[in-house]
Amino acid sequence: MSDKDDIPDSVVSLPGYSIYRCDRVNIIGGGVCIYIKNSKFIKFSIISQPCHIGDIDLLHLNFSSSHIQFSLVCLYRPHYIPEENDNLLFDKLFQMSHNNSNLIICGDFNYSDIDSKSRNFIQCLNNSNLEQLITEHTRFRLNQTPSTLDLLLTNSSQLLTEHEILPPIGNSDHALIGTSIRTIHKSNNTILKLKRVIIVINYSNLDQELASYHSELYFQKFIFDISSLESEETLDQNSTLLMLRQKNSLWKKFKRTRLQTDYICFRTYSNSMSRLIRQDKATYEQNIALNANKKQFYRYVRNFSITHVPVPVLKSSNGNLCDDLTEISETLSNIISSL
Incomplete structure (x- = not known):
């Protein structure tokens, strides 16, 4: 940066x-x-x-x-x-x-x-x-x-x-x-006391079930799923949530198996999901820009311009620098009222 x-x-x-x-x-x-x-x-x-x-x-x-x-x-x-x-x-x-x-x-x-x-x-x-x-x-x-x-x-x-x-x-x-x-x-x-819920998973049985899937067929399946998703023009909220869950599932599978094919599945799906989200965002921004209700457009723009702006140092009418917040506000008020 x-x-x-x-x-x-x-x-x-x-x-x-x-x-x-x-x-x-x-x-x-x-x-x-x-x-x-x-x-x-x-x-x-x-x-x-x-x-x-x-x-x-x-x-x-x-x-x-x-x-x-x-x-x-x-x-x-x-x-x-x-x-x-x-x-x-x-x-x-x-x-x-x-x-x-x-x-x-x-x-x-x-x-x-x-x-x-x-x-x-x-x-x-x-x-x-x-x-x-x-x-x-x-x-x-x-x-x-x-x-x-x-x-x-x-x-x-x-x-x-x-x-x-x-x-x-x-x-x-x-x-x-x-x-x-x-x-x-x-x-x-x-x-307040926090309570943790512990879920016990038999990873040995889980690994045996996952090992029964053929990696190449598994990869081709997700390539097909990605192609079908990319044919959609936009994504709704439910589709996006489903894709995020699928991405997390692919990542967890790679963490368990450490196979190169599983990592390729995760990366390909992640890249495709990013492209779809960018397209959906562009479509949404175009819709609110063309919308007759401009309040929605300005509210969206303000969300990307929220930042902490420091109070500037001003000169009062007598030429002295203002170092007090009350004096700065009064000086700003006088300047605006004179316009």
């Missing part, structure tokens, strides 16, 4: 979310951002601390509320950085871990083999009291060995729960990492 002068927040904003950015400076690519879902029920005070360590982009957010305090860090480490930048990163991880009791670090570390080729990084985790929670592969590319590039670190293992590897977004070859933050929410002096 480039800097904010080239790409404003309104271009990359998501409806219902606030965005925090750490942009790569003077170079194309790189950069990290964090989207925080706006909530009416839990209010956090958030302090943003973006920084750069050589070519490493790091965004540090401190969250505090009446229920919990924790720090969330998102970083991107290029694979080509020199050793001295790695040492600076290790010092930064050590410092953050010792200054924050509830620390969560996630991102693309680009260590292709974290078990054997990254001894200095593993030593850093031990010295910093950080635990690495991801044990499965997170990057999958055809004709390449899967690798664990995306990591999830914490110095409080009780803080996070329910880690899972989810299907990639769009055409990305990086899987999503899902996790939950464990909190205690108090309402009227009552502690």
